Amino acid sequence: MQRGELAVPLAGEGTPLVAEFAPMEFGAALGLSTDAARDLVGDALELAHRLPRIFKRVRAGEVPAWKARRVAQLTTALPLAGAEFVDRQLAAVVGKISWAGIGRLVDSARVTFDPEGAEKDRREAADGRRFDVRTDEATHDGTVHVEGLLDLADAIDLDTAIRQGAEELATLGSTESLDVRRSMAAGELARRQLTFDLRTEAGEGAASVVKPRQVVIHVHLSHAAISRDEAGIAHVEETRSIVSTAQVRDWCSSDAQVVIKPVIDLEDHHHTDAYAIPDKLVEQTKVAQPVCAFLWCERPARRCDTDHVIAHGTGGPTCSCNLAPLCRRHHRAKTHTAWTYDKTDAATYLWRSPHGLHLIKDHGTTRLVTAHPPDE
Numbered sequence: 001m002q003r004g005e006l007a008v009p010l011a012g013e014g015t016p017l018v019a020e021f022a023p024m025e026f027g028a029a030l031g032l033s034t035d036a037a038r039d040l041v042g043d044a045l046e047l048a049h050r051l052p053r054i055f056k057r058v059r060a061g062e063v064p065a066w067k068a069r070r071v072a073q074l075t076t077a078l079p080l081a082g083a084e085f086v087d088r089q090l091a092a093v094v095g096k097i098s099w100a101g102i103g104r105l106v107d108s109a110r111v112t113f114d115p116e117g118a119e120k121d122r123r124e125a126a127d128g129r130r131f132d133v134r135t136d137e138a139t140h141d142g143t144v145h146v147e148g149l150l151d152l153a154d155a156i157d158l159d160t161a162i163r164q165g166a167e168e169l170a171t172l173g174s175t176e177s178l179d180v181r182r183s184m185a186a187g188e189l190a191r192r193q194l195t196f197d198l199r200t201e202a203g204e205g206a207a208s209v210v211k212p213r214q215v216v217i218h219v220h221l222s223h224a225a226i227s228r229d230e231a232g233i234a235h236v237e238e239t240r241s242i243v244s245t246a247q248v249r250d251w252c253s254s255d256a257q258v259v260i261k262p263v264i265d266l267e268d269h270h271h272t273d274a275y276a277i278p279d280k281l282v283e284q285t286k287v288a289q290p291v292c293a294f295l296w297c298e299r300p301a302r303r304c305d306t307d308h309v310i311a312h313g314t315g316g317p318t319c320s321c322n323l324a325p326l327c328r329r330h331h332r333a334k335t336h337t338a339w340t341y342d343k344t345d346a347a348t349y350l351w352r353s354p355h356g357l358h359l360i361k362d363h364g365t366t367r368l369v370t371a372h373p374p375d376e
Contacts, residue, residue, distance in 0.1 A: 027296070
């Protein structure tokens with residue numbers, strides 16, 4: 001391991017620890033993201049050290065690797081004795097048993113070999129509840145998929161509120177289908193909630209402060225699309241997708257508070273002598289490169305650190321041509337290991353791995369250049 005690097009567990013109890021940055025180069029060589037490489041190494045360790053009978057059948061070509069990996073992902077949280085029990089029970093039948101059967105066997109092992117953990121899982125089952133609004137998968141028509149796992153009582157109340165909202169829309173003259181009215185009612189329910197700040201009141205007994213609907217999006221428009229008389233396409237950063245300009249106008253309706261911020265020219269070159277990066281430079285860097293600059297990483301730039309490509313302490317300037325967004329994990333790897341990179345333009349980066357791989361990330365696409373770089 002290198003200075004600043006930790007040994008971390010990637011699989012279950014009893015498996016060897018792994019240098020935390022090792023999967024990065026492994027993934028780079030295979031064309032995988034760091035997360036995918038960590039999962040692959042973890043599954044291999046789980047199989048080799050805790051599920052040896054199933055692993056033996058994989059090596060013999062009797063069980064497909066993908067199915068064995070799925071089993072390994074289920075057993076990682078079990079104690080060593082529980083994993084051994086699953087391995088012994090499944091080894092002969094893993095190619096035939098259903099996923100439901102495998103799940104029941106793993107649950108049985110958890111209750112038998114880790115009763116305290118099973119009880120904790122039961123108490124924390126509510127943590128599995130979620131409600132996802134898939135804004136990152138918005139379509140050109142401006143629609144998104146919504147899904148969730150709710151407490152039954154909450155789900156009944158939500159369904160009742162949406163049903164009543166759909167009925168109100170019909171009463172007010174809407175001729176849309178019931179499904180469409182239900183979707184509209186969900187939006188109206190959200191907007192009604194947002195009109196009240198439930199945390200701030202003007203004084204004892206006073207009504208809650210009413211605030212207008214606020215739309216906070218970063219939109220990139222062509223010159224033609226700015227005119228209300230011409231159709232166009234808007235690139236919306238928050239959804240990483242495109243929508244019609246007409247849809248953006250609908251979102252920014254007359255009851256919305258719209259804040260217009262200055263346009264940042266990506267061709268401009270900004271510079272400061274200080275180490276601290278001005279907000280304008282940070283914004284320019286993250287608009288030019290919307291995701292982490294590391295290979296195959298898709299973490300949004302707005303959640304990344306802004307890194308000096310050439311370290312400021314070694315003479316690297318704080319300027320447009322020497323800054324890039326790096327997520328915290330890859331920022332640490334660049335700081336504490338032999339990973340290095342150059343920025344060749346606003347969204348192109350040449351990376352060198354500790355063992356000599358050369359790879360390019362160009363506008364979000366990664367490719368291997370050479371595994372054997374020429375002598376410098």
